[in-house]
Amino acid sequence: MAFEYAPAPESRSVVDIAPSYGLFIDGEFRPAEDGKVFKTVSPSSEEVLSEVAQAGQSDVDAAVRAARKAFEKWSALPGSERAKYLFRIARIIQERSRELAVLESLDNGKPIRESRDADLPLVAAHFFYYAGWADKLGHAGFGADPKPLGVAGQVIPWNFPLLMLAWKIAPALACGNTVVLKPAETTPLSALFFADICRQAGLPKGVVNILTGDGSTGAALVAHPDVNKVAFTGSTEVGKAIARTVAGTGKKLTLELGGKAANIVFEDAPIDQAVEGIVNGIFFNQGHVCCAGSRLLVQESVQDELLEALKRRMSTLRVGDPLDKNTDIGAINSAEQLARIKSLADSGEAEGAQRWAPACELPSTGYWFAPTLFTGVSQAHRIAREEIFGPVLSVLTFRTPAEAVEKANNTPYGLSAGIWTEKGSRILWMADKLRAGVVWANTFNKFDPTSPFGGYKESGFGREGGRHGLEAYLNV
Numbered sequence: 001m002a003f004e005y006a007p008a009p010e011s012r013s014v015v016d017i018a019p020s021y022g023l024f025i026d027g028e029f030r031p032a033e034d035g036k037v038f039k040t041v042s043p044s045s046e047e048v049l050s051e052v053a054q055a056g057q058s059d060v061d062a063a064v065r066a067a068r069k070a071f072e073k074w075s076a077l078p079g080s081e082r083a084k085y086l087f088r089i090a091r092i093i094q095e096r097s098r099e100l101a102v103l104e105s106l107d108n109g110k111p112i113r114e115s116r117d118a119d120l121p122l123v124a125a126h127f128f129y130y131a132g133w134a135d136k137l138g139h140a141g142f143g144a145d146p147k148p149l150g151v152a153g154q155v156i157p158w159n160f161p162l163l164m165l166a167w168k169i170a171p172a173l174a175c176g177n178t179v180v181l182k183p184a185e186t187t188p189l190s191a192l193f194f195a196d197i198c199r200q201a202g203l204p205k206g207v208v209n210i211l212t213g214d215g216s217t218g219a220a221l222v223a224h225p226d227v228n229k230v231a232f233t234g235s236t237e238v239g240k241a242i243a244r245t246v247a248g249t250g251k252k253l254t255l256e257l258g259g260k261a262a263n264i265v266f267e268d269a270p271i272d273q274a275v276e277g278i279v280n281g282i283f284f285n286q287g288h289v290c291c292a293g294s295r296l297l298v299q300e301s302v303q304d305e306l307l308e309a310l311k312r313r314m315s316t317l318r319v320g321d322p323l324d325k326n327t328d329i330g331a332i333n334s335a336e337q338l339a340r341i342k343s344l345a346d347s348g349e350a351e352g353a354q355r356w357a358p359a360c361e362l363p364s365t366g367y368w369f370a371p372t373l374f375t376g377v378s379q380a381h382r383i384a385r386e387e388i389f390g391p392v393l394s395v396l397t398f399r400t401p402a403e404a405v406e407k408a409n410n411t412p413y414g415l416s417a418g419i420w421t422e423k424g425s426r427i428l429w430m431a432d433k434l435r436a437g438v439v440w441a442n443t444f445n446k447f448d449p450t451s452p453f454g455g456y457k458e459s460g461f462g463r464e465g466g467r468h469g470l471e472a473y474l475n476v
């Protein structure tokens with residue numbers, strides 16, 4: 001029998017959300033020129049949190065103009081001066097991390113345990129890390145005096161709103177670029193709070209501009225003729241559309257798209273440790289993770305033992321209030337995403353796989369999906385091929401290492417993979433053969449600003465993080 005938990009909610013009072021927000025252009029908040037707005041809701045309660053501006057073409061023009069104007073002075077500053085601003089931003093993020101963590105959990109639905117212990121520390125670390133590069137660009141391996149590109153247009157998704165902002169903005173500013181960033185329409189608030197942090201840090205006007213809006217705002221931004229660099233994280237479908245828009249314009253482009261990672265467990269792996277890694281791989285952030293370990297490849301000889309342990313562990317996962325400190329799995333980010341997850345899970349059953357989920361009570365309002373696993377999955381099933389982007393694991397089996405490699409690589413994606421085995425030589429052999437940008441060994445979903453991240457094939461191109469991440473923002 002598991003112990004009952006008393007509720008342990010984090011206080012909402014640490015964050016003060018205004019009833020409405022404007023666009024952040026040239027250091028000021030202002031309404032959209034045509035006055036359009038949209039609402040952002042908390043996916044765990046469907047409560048409206050705030051109303052934000054929907055940027056149109058003339059707002060995009062104004063933001064790019066502000067960024068262009070700011071570029072001249074910002075790019076001419078010595079790197080050591082730019083570093084001071086980035087260090088200041090990093091420290092303010094640390095100081096305000098509790099407020100930002102609660103805000104992120106409210107707007108996105110992710111558990112406070114994750115926003116507090118994973119997202120926010122990584123956001124601050126990313127700014128600290130790239131602050132350190134700003135005065136050392138001549139030693140990064142891109143020539144003695146590498147130059148910035150100009151104005152960067154950046155479009156990010158809703159799964160890690162503030163972390164994806166950090167991945168985009170920190171290296172861009174360190175290298176001397178100015179930015180116009182568009183957060184996702186379901187999670188605009190932390191980017192607007194970041195705009196406030198830029199003001200608090202005394203960042204010169206126009207260096208960072210934040211445009212809230214939907215896909216049409218993103219499309220106008222990436223198509224703007226005075227943008228020099230486009231960085232996008234999101235779906236492969238939109239990534240392809242952006243690649244078509246940017247083709248032939250001379251704009252530099254990086255795309256970080258979806259994934260369908262294999263988490264591969266060999267018979268000699270420590271089973272309990274592997275189970276933790278599988279759970280972290282697919283249920284972290286409700287499975288809204290591009291590098292999620294959504295395909296479990298288990299060696300046939302340990303399948304029964306592993307699945308039994310995995311089901312036992314899944315039965316202890318707590319689904320519910322994102323602000324409760326004991327919650328493991330929060331709310332699905334939007335009604336649309338929930339519908340997508342449901343329809344893919346239904347296709348799994350229709351195509352003949354066996355569905356299993358622990359008994360678990362879901363709240364009556366908000367968007368929820370119980371942690372789910374499918375056995376009897378074949379490589380042709382949609383749940384083995386398509387990115388579900390939810391808490392759904394597809395289990396496949398293999399007999400030999402060669403078969404594991406073949407099945408792991410049998411996907412249009414190539415973002416990440418995991419290997420669980422006691423044998424070091426097998427880890428190296430496998431890692432060499434897996435077509436994935438990141439390969440974790442006996443762990444999963446580990447992130448660090450010093451380590452490059454990015455994909456092969458339909459997972460996109462370009463690297464974010466580490467020294468490699470500078471290249472995307474330098475004229476090299």
Ligand code: NAD
Nearest residue numbers: 156157183184214215218219234235238257258290387389
């Ligand atoms: P999306 O790609 O539509 O949205 C991502 C961002 O792109 C948002 O800010 C959106 O406003 C913007 N956008 C949409 N259309 C655009 C366009 N034509 N030009 C420029 N920007 C545009 O993703 P989604 O619809 O929220 O999710 C759909 C699926 O994408 C998910 O189910 C998941 O499989 C995948 N996804 C992947 C990631 C990732 O991190 N790789 C993130 C989010 C979603």
Ligand code: MG
Nearest residue numbers: 040041107186
């Ligand atoms: Mg929201």
